[in-house]
Amino acid sequence: MQTIGYLGPKATFTHLAVTAIFPNAESVPYNTIPQCIDAVRDGEVDLAVVPLENALEGSVNLTIDYLIHECSLPIVGEIVAPIEQHLLVHPQQADAWKNIERIYSHSHAIAQCHKFLHRHLKRASYEYMASTSAAAKYVSEHPHEKAAAIGNRLAAKEYGLAIAKENIHDYDYNHTRFIILHQQPCELPIDHEPDGYKTTLMITLPKDQAGALHQVLSAFAWRKLNLTKIESRPAKTGLGNYFFIIDIDQKLDDVLIPGAIAELEALDCAVQVLGSYPYYTVKQK
Numbered sequence: 001m002q003t004i005g006y007l008g009p010k011a012t013f014t015h016l017a018v019t020a021i022f023p024n025a026e027s028v029p030y031n032t033i034p035q036c037i038d039a040v041r042d043g044e045v046d047l048a049v050v051p052l053e054n055a056l057e058g059s060v061n062l063t064i065d066y067l068i069h070e071c072s073l074p075i076v077g078e079i080v081a082p083i084e085q086h087l088l089v090h091p092q093q094a095d096a097w098k099n100i101e102r103i104y105s106h107s108h109a110i111a112q113c114h115k116f117l118h119r120h121l122k123r124a125s126y127e128y129m130a131s132t133s134a135a136a137k138y139v140s141e142h143p144h145e146k147a148a149a150i151g152n153r154l155a156a157k158e159y160g161l162a163i164a165k166e167n168i169h170d171y172d173y174n175h176t177r178f179i180i181l182h183q184q185p186c187e188l189p190i191d192h193e194p195d196g197y198k199t200t201l202m203i204t205l206p207k208d209q210a211g212a213l214h215q216v217l218s219a220f221a222w223r224k225l226n227l228t229k230i231e232s233r234p235a236k237t238g239l240g241n242y243f244f245i246i247d248i249d250q251k252l253d254d255v256l257i258p259g260a261i262a263e264l265e266a267l268d269c270a271v272q273v274l275g276s277y278p279y280y281t282v283k284q285k
Ligand SMILES: O=C(O)C(=O)Cc1ccccc1
Pocket: 007, 011, 012, 013, 014, 015, 051, 054, 083, 106, 108, 109, 130, 131, 132, 133, 176
């Protein structure tokens, strides 16, 4: 039996992603993304699942930065899941949700609902929590606060909240990518076919070299390696020092990707493979 650590408590979107892909595994909640990643490093759980990127709000920087700077573990899989955000209130406040003064949620969930909040709850202030279900739990424990959480249907059920307003996310296409981490590269114990494969690289450019990024991109372009993401993150060594995270939409093969990496190294780039892994898509219910 596999044990899977996830960003908890119970009923986060990460929890939903875990149960959709690993229905029989024992799942263990952790309160923060770093705690979840540490748990797999320390062997408390076999795998960890944490959010990486949302279609509306972009990357979860805490996940990327913790993996790069604090605890390097290979990405062994990815789950892409649809996200529906609801406004959750204590049942005592269900009819008076327009009087809500404070909104609790994960920063990404609040960002996904900005237009709704601006239109309907202009005067409310925001309290950022480590997860959407931590927010739901807090609201359930403070029935007299004029407070709401933003989270999913399972969180409403788990923490006894009422759904005051359904589907408050601002754009219909709202999906999140979650990554699966393990101590070493491995095959996942999933018995259905993945929707595809990806390879993620971290690339540090040589200092002050004109056209370096252009040369990096050409190494992929002429090999017809299709990139699905390129993102820069601060190297945290000085203003203007960045590295690039690049996703290629195929498995690490024996020829093309190693050839591209050798070409980048010849250009004085440092290259690290963060993972080569299958991805699984969760269907909308
Ligand atoms: O807080 C959660 O429920 C998470 O799993 C992180 C998250 C937050 C917002 C959208 C998707 C995932």
